Amino acid sequence: MTHPLSQLYYLDQALLRIERKMAQTPGSLDEIALEEKKLVEDEKRRREELEELGKLIRKMEREGDDIRERIRRGKEKMKELMPVHAAEILQRETGNFEANLEALELEILENMEILESSEREVQLRQQSVAARKIELERESANLRKENDEYSSDRDRMAEQRERFLSELDLGLRRRYMSIFKGLGYTSIAAVGEGACMGCGARLTPQRAVDIQEGGELGSCQGCGRLLIGVEA
Numbered sequence: 001m002t003h004p005l006s007q008l009y010y011l012d013q014a015l016l017r018i019e020r021k022m023a024q025t026p027g028s029l030d031e032i033a034l035e036e037k038k039l040v041e042d043e044k045r046r047r048e049e050l051e052e053l054g055k056l057i058r059k060m061e062r063e064g065d066d067i068r069e070r071i072r073r074g075k076e077k078m079k080e081l082m083p084v085h086a087a088e089i090l091q092r093e094t095g096n097f098e099a100n101l102e103a104l105e106l107e108i109l110e111n112m113e114i115l116e117s118s119e120r121e122v123q124l125r126q127q128s129v130a131a132r133k134i135e136l137e138r139e140s141a142n143l144r145k146e147n148d149e150y151s152s153d154r155d156r157m158a159e160q161r162e163r164f165l166s167e168l169d170l171g172l173r174r175r176y177m178s179i180f181k182g183l184g185y186t187s188i189a190a191v192g193e194g195a196c197m198g199c200g201a202r203l204t205p206q207r208a209v210d211i212q213e214g215g216e217l218g219s220c221q222g223c224g225r226l227l228i229g230v231e232a
């Protein structure tokens with residue numbers, strides 16, 4: 001046999017669960033937003049790195065052009081210079097320039113290879129980032145939807161609860177409300193295995209039977225909650 005307050009007990013329990021779930025939603029949404037922000041920042045950083053490398057390569061290419069120009073001028077001068085000695089010096093200089101140019105060209109080539117493989121990497125990463133973003137958007141949309149559902153469930157149950165309370169015996173309502181101020185939706189506890197399920201305090205066997213089987217209303221000596229018997 002159950003006490004009429006069991007209806008209020010079940011409504012309170014349901015409201016408690018819903019409010020706990022709803023309380024988690026803002027945190028989950030924040031986590032999603034943070035992950036999205038990190039993805040965007042990471043992508044931006046990678047693109048900036050690529051741009052820097054591209055700039056470096058262009059600078060090296062300009063240096064190469066510069067050296068080529070010096071070599072060309074050196075060779076022109078050599079043609080003009082008759083004295084063998086001077087021509088030899090120039091020949092040596094030009095040879096040095098050519099060696100420098102070769103080393104520079106090799107370095108440019110290496111950097112371009114790095115740039116190409118980095119670009120491929122960034123492209124692949126972009127694809128997975130885009131997929132993850134879609135996933136995150138879906139997750140947050142689901143969370144919002146779920147939250148809306150909880151919210152309307154909560155409103156509906158809160159309304160039922162108000163109605164129940166307004167129809168409740170005045171004395172009992174006052175008793176419940178004074179406990180509610182401190183314990184909220186856990187103001188009514190069930191009796192299970194001879195104890196208060198709210199705080200665990202044990203009842204005398206007779207009292208437990210009266211409440212659980214006789215449908216009487218009890219009061220816990222441990223926590224002050226109203227005690228009722230509920231069907232297992």
Ligand SMILES: [Zn+2]
Nearest residue numbers: 196199220223
């Ligand atoms: Zn208790």
